[in-house]
Amino acid sequence: MTHTLSLLVPVAAPLAAAGLYAAAGWRRSTAWMGVVTTALLLADAAGLARTVLREGPIQTAGGLLRADALSAWMLLAIAAVALLVCWASPAYLAAARTEARRARWYGILMHLFIAAMATAVLAGNLGVLWVAIEATTIFTAFLVGHHRTRTALEAAWKYVVICSAAIAIAFLGLVLLYYAARHAGLDSDRALDWISLTGHAHQLDPAVTRIAAGLAVVGFGAKAGLVPLHAWLPDAHSQAPAPVSALMSGVLLSVAFYAVLRVKAIADPTVGPAYLRTVLLILALATLALAAVLLIGQQDYKRMLAYSSMEHMGLIALAAAVGSRVAIAALLLHIAGHGVAKTVAFLSAGQILHHYATTQITGVRALATRLPVLAGLFGLALLALFGFPPAATFASELGIVRASFASGLGWAVAAAIVLVVVAFAALAAHGARMLLGPAADSATVGAGDRSGAVALSGAIPLIVGLAVVTALGISLGPLDGLLHAAAAIVGAP
Amino acid sequence: MTDISYPQFLDLAAGVLLLTAIGVLWRHQLAPMIRLLGLQGVALAAIVAILGIHEHKLELILVAIGLGVLRAGVLPWLTWRALGDSPAETRETRPVVNVSASLLAAAALTFLAYVVTRPLVALAPSPATSVLPVAVAVVLIGFFALVTRRRAVAQVVGFLLLDNGITATAFLAAAGVPLIVELGVSFDLLLVVLVLQVLTTRMRAVFGSSDLDELRGLHD
Numbered sequence: 001m002t003h004t005l006s007l008l009v010p011v012a013a014p015l016a017a018a019g020l021y022a023a024a025g026w027r028r029s030t031a032w033m034g035v036v037t038t039a040l041l042l043a044d045a046a047g048l049a050r051t052v053l054r055e056g057p058i059q060t061a062g063g064l065l066r067a068d069a070l071s072a073w074m075l076l077a078i079a080a081v082a083l084l085v086c087w088a089s090p091a092y093l094a095a096a097r098t099e100a101r102r103a104r105w106y107g108i109l110m111h112l113f114i115a116a117m118a119t120a121v122l123a124g125n126l127g128v129l130w131v132a133i134e135a136t137t138i139f140t141a142f143l144v145g146h147h148r149t150r151t152a153l154e155a156a157w158k159y160v161v162i163c164s165a166a167i168a169i170a171f172l173g174l175v176l177l178y179y180a181a182r183h184a185g186l187d188s189d190r191a192l193d194w195i196s197l198t199g200h201a202h203q204l205d206p207a208v209t210r211i212a213a214g215l216a217v218v219g220f221g222a223k224a225g226l227v228p229l230h231a232w233l234p235d236a237h238s239q240a241p242a243p244v245s246a247l248m249s250g251v252l253l254s255v256a257f258y259a260v261l262r263v264k265a266i267a268d269p270t271v272g273p274a275y276l277r278t279v280l281l282i283l284a285l286a287t288l289a290l291a292a293v294l295l296i297g298q299q300d301y302k303r304m305l306a307y308s309s310m311e312h313m314g315l316i317a318l319a320a321a322v323g324s325r326v327a328i329a330a331l332l333l334h335i336a337g338h339g340v341a342k343t344v345a346f347l348s349a350g351q352i353l354h355h356y357a358t359t360q361i362t363g364v365r366a367l368a369t370r371l372p373v374l375a376g377l378f379g380l381a382l383l384a385l386f387g388f389p390p391a392a393t394f395a396s397e398l399g400i401v402r403a404s405f406a407s408g409l410g411w412a413v414a415a416a417i418v419l420v421v422v423a424f425a426a427l428a429a430h431g432a433r434m435l436l437g438p439a440a441d442s443a444t445v446g447a448g449d450r451s452g453a454v455a456l457s458g459a460i461p462l463i464v465g466l467a468v469v470t471a472l473g474i475s476l477g478p479l480d481g482l483l484h485a486a487a488a489i490v491g492a493p
Numbered sequence: 494m495t496d497i498s499y500p501q502f503l504d505l506a507a508g509v510l511l512l513t514a515i516g517v518l519w520r521h522q523l524a525p526m527i528r529l530l531g532l533q534g535v536a537l538a539a540i541v542a543i544l545g546i547h548e549h550k551l552e553l554i555l556v557a558i559g560l561g562v563l564r565a566g567v568l569p570w571l572t573w574r575a576l577g578d579s580p581a582e583t584r585e586t587r588p589v590v591n592v593s594a595s596l597l598a599a600a601a602l603t604f605l606a607y608v609v610t611r612p613l614v615a616l617a618p619s620p621a622t623s624v625l626p627v628a629v630a631v632v633l634i635g636f637f638a639l640v641t642r643r644r645a646v647a648q649v650v651g652f653l654l655l656d657n658g659i660t661a662t663a664f665l666a667a668a669g670v671p672l673i674v675e676l677g678v679s680f681d682l683l684l685v686v687l688v689l690q691v692l693t694t695r696m697r698a699v700f701g702s703s704d705l706d707e708l709r710g711l712h713d
Contacts, residue, residue, distance in 0.1 A: 064673075127674030134681040141688045150699050151710040157692050158711075161648055164685050165639055165655060171678065172632060172659045176613065179666040183616055188671055207612030235711045294713050303713070 004060040006051065007067060007122060009044040010075055013037040014082075014115035021107030025100060031090040034111060038086045041118065042079035048072045049482050059124055063193055066124030069485035070332075074121040074258050076479075077336045080468065081250040081343050082114045084461045085243045088347045091458035092243050095354045106146065106241070113139040113247065117255050126174050127192045129259055130167070133223060136252055137163045143244045144236045155232075155239035162232040163223055170219025170259070176212035177266070180204045194262055201269040210275060213267035217279055220263070223256035225313045227286045234294075237306035238359065242350020245302065249309045249346060250339040257316055257335075261328075264320065265490040273492060277321045281412055284317035288419040295426040300359045301352070304430055305345050308385055311423045312338045318416055319400045322407045325491035329483050330399025333476075337392030337469055341384035344465040348378040351458060352434075361430050366439040375435050377462045382431045384469045386424050392472035499547045500620035506543060507624040509536035510661060511603070514634040514654050518595040526650050527572050533631075534565030537657050541664050544621060548668070556669060563679055564657060571686050572649050575693040589641045599634050606630035613666065621665045628665055631658030645693045649686065656682055 017037040024030050049072040051058060059066035067075075089110070093103050116139055120132035137160060145156030174192065181191035184203035190196045197204075222229030237245045264276050291311040298304045312334070319331035351374055356364050367375040384391035397420075404413035476483060513533035517526050538561030545553030588595065606629040613629075614622050635654030642648050660678075663670050670678070 125671075125674070127670055128677065131674065131677035131681055134678075134685070138681065138684045138688055141692070145692065145695070148695070148699075153692065153696050153699055154710050157645070157689075157696065160685065160688055160692065161639070161652065165636065165652055168652075168655055168659055169636075172662060175659060175663040175666065175670060178663075178670055179613070180616070182667045188667075191667075192671065192674065205612070205616050208616055211609065211612065234713070239711070298713070 003058045007065045010118035014111040018111035026103035026107045034086040038083045045075040045079045063124040070489045073486040087461040144240045152239040155235035159232045159236040166222030166229045173212045173216030180208040197266045204270045209270045216263045220259040226283045234303045234306040238302040246343040246346035250343040254335040261490045280321035288314035292419045292422040325487045327403035328491035329487035334396035345381035364434045365437040368435045390473040506539040507627040514631045531569040575690040602633040603630040628661035
């Protein structure tokens with residue numbers, strides 16, 4: 001009974017918040033309700049993590065909802081990022097002078113989006129996982145188009161068309177997997193359950209599973225920002241309101257990649273690990289190369305952060321290609337570290353946008369002298385994204401590199417390191433120009449709010465986020481057991 | 494229905510499925526494209542109904558009715574509404590790849606579908622799985638239409654072709670995915686098309702036309 005409840009809360013709490021915003025609208029009194037429900041989600045995720053570590057996987061609703069250590073880890077990441085984003089949202093909407101009607105829709109869609117992500121990681125059935133990931137596209141479509149400018153509409157259109165088509169390809173993969181499972185003797189209700197698919201992986205037809213897994217990885221990979229269907233990502237992330245970009249970049253990409261991990265765990269015993277390793281290596285290196293090249297000449301700081309997300313998803317795909325437990329543990333830590341650091345980066349970029357009224361890198365100068373607090377937060381977030389110690393990204397990137405060498409993929413990781421260094425140099429150069437460059441003459445600064453003060457309520461979530469990234473890098477504490485249990489579920493021994 | 498006619502009915506419905514997909518590539522005007530999409534919805538529902546009658550499953554026949562309403566009725570109607578009422582909107586498209594090249598590509602994609610689906614047919618040869626290549630060909634043609642058409646509405650039609658092909662694959666290969674997944678998928682599809690319809694309306698308000706050539710504000 002308590003298990004059922006703890007599996008239902010992550011879906012029900014955000015839905016309740018969405019219902020509240022639908023009924024009461026976004027006002028001073030309701031604005032903080034989203035924080036309360038998201039805090040509840042975080043507490044529930046922590047409880048779930050304790051339960052699955054002590055008692056093993058739990059499930060409800062005939063296996064439709066299921067939690068193991070991997071789901072619990074992902075749910076914690078979603079809840080942590082969502083809490084920071086909901087905490088920063090009231091200040092963002094106030095600074096953007098959002099009309100009441102749009103703020104209401106923002107509240108509704110934001111919490112539906114969180115509910116869909118929680119459903120995705122708790123789905124015991126691959127079909128339900130697919131439906132939840134497709135639902136995230138639907139709920140975020142109007143959030144991307146929130147500003148209703150020409151470019152925002154264009155970004156929303158590309159986002160929906162590319163992601164829906166990519167996800168449809170992933171669905172074709174799941175259909176073929178279902179076909180293989182039915183012929184392996186699984187009955188129709190169980191044939192898409194992840195647990196029965198991994199249990200019968202050796203009986204699946206290898207030729208059909210090969211096609212199915214390839215389609216699913218490319219389809220879900222597109223939603224995770226991997227090439228060749230990545231074109232939506234920089235547009236959507238640069239046009240969406242900053243808190244939405246933070247949630248999309250910080251966890252939505254990782255939730256889509258979580259689907260890739262689940263598919264990989266089914267396909268590897270059937271067709272051998274070499275097949276998906278090759279597919280993922282190609283996707284990873286191509287994504288890293290593209291992100292590095294496009295970061296060099298980047299002129300827009302929100303697009304810069306978007307390409308940085310592609311770079312990090314490339315690293316995550318590389319770790320998945322390696323596939324050992326050590327590599328998967330590093331991958332999961334990277335999902336958490338990058339998720340929180342990128343959230344802080346996007347939220348501070350949103351505040352920079354409010355002060356300077358431009359997303360052009362050349363339009364933002366002397367941030368360090370004009371807005372020292374904001375500049376410090378943005379700079380520290382960039383440092384965390386570079387993987388400077390003691391940030392969690394340092395430990396995870398080191399882990400990925402070491403695991404790759406241990407698995408004989410040294411050449412791939414050597415190529416990846418070169419690309420990461422290029423991306424790092426580009427990001428560092430752009431970041432330094434924004435923070436330290438000479439003050440621009442007032443004509444180019446635009447009509448932004450230049451009062452200079454950063455509201456404390458806007459800065460606190462960012463400080464908390466940076467503290468979390470640092471704490472995760474220094475010691476995982478009680479999360480250490482969860483991380484290794486999660487890595488053991490999909491990692492090869 | 495006797496067992497001799499069952500493969501023939503199935504082949505006929507699958508033939509209509511493929512021909513309507515190719516027809517979409519062939520037509521210039523948006524309105525006939527949407528009519529072809531509706532016809533394809535009927536063929537898809539017919540495939541499911543034929544399978545249901547053959548296997549004496551009432552459940553499949555009910556699913557076929559639901560699919561028919563959605564794919565031949567609601568979705569084409571929503572796409573039609575996205576056309577708007579100005580006659581300029583319904584004029585011919587200027588695709589990235591011209592019509593004759595598109596038709597050649599469709600032939601090549603159909604051939605490709607037959608090659609890649611050989612393991613699928615080999616797993617369980619039957620009248621139903623033997624038409625799987627046709628369904629996969631529709632998926633490929635739909636994807637091709639999606640990436641080579643510029644009009645917003647033509648892209649929606651391409652996306653729906655892709656989805657019809659996937660649904661046909663699901664029913665031909667395994668008599669459909671579990672009902673709860675099928676319901677979720679249909680609901681998601683409906684919402685996607687609704688979202689796209691709202692976006693085309695807003696784009697027309699902002700751009701004056703929903704020609705995706707106008708969508709050039711974002712690039713690197």
